[in-house]
Amino acid sequence: MQRMETNQLNLRLATSGFRFTAQRQHVYDVLLQTQDHPTAEEVFMRAKQNMPDISIATVYNCLDALVKCGLVRQVNLDRGAARYCPNMKDHFHFCCDECGKVFDIDTKDLDGVSQISLPGGFKLTQREISLRGLCPECASRL
Ligand SMILES: [Zn+2]
Numbered sequence: 001m002q003r004m005e006t007n008q009l010n011l012r013l014a015t016s017g018f019r020f021t022a023q024r025q026h027v028y029d030v031l032l033q034t035q036d037h038p039t040a041e042e043v044f045m046r047a048k049q050n051m052p053d054i055s056i057a058t059v060y061n062c063l064d065a066l067v068k069c070g071l072v073r074q075v076n077l078d079r080g081a082a083r084y085c086p087n088m089k090d091h092f093h094f095c096c097d098e099c100g101k102v103f104d105i106d107t108k109d110l111d112g113v114s115q116i117s118l119p120g121g122f123k124l125t126q127r128e129i130s131l132r133g134l135c136p137e138c139a140s141r142l
């Protein structure tokens with residue numbers, strides 16, 4: 001588990017102009033615990049279990065801070081609410097049409113995409129490819 005030490009989280013928040021709060025730590029922990037790309041509402045439901053007085057507004061605020069300081073990325077798949085992913089390594093998302101789960105696919109494991117060449121003049125800063133289909137579990141069941 002890639003749990004970040006409290007002081008590292010603190011530092012990351014501070015360098016981006018955010019204050020460290022127990023709520024931000026908690027929301028970050030929730031994301032690290034289950035890397036299944038929850039929506040803000042799902043994060044809220046989980047965060048409430050150990051911090052009953054946290055509000056949905058606070059959860060949104062925490063997620064926003066974590067995204068802005070580069071600890072979490074917001075994932076927008078074609079349908080549904082934005083999801084949150086604490087994996088900052090270069091990866092793509094695979095969405096299973098059957099169970100709806102979202103999986104991280106390491107770009108190293110994909111042929112042909114490690115070197116994307118763009119037409120002249122374009123400069124790549126970020127890439128996001130969403131893949132769809134069946135996850136191994138669903139594929140073996142159907
Ligand atoms: Zn991800």
Ligand SMILES: [Zn+2]
Nearest residue numbers: 096099135138
């Ligand atoms: Zn599936």
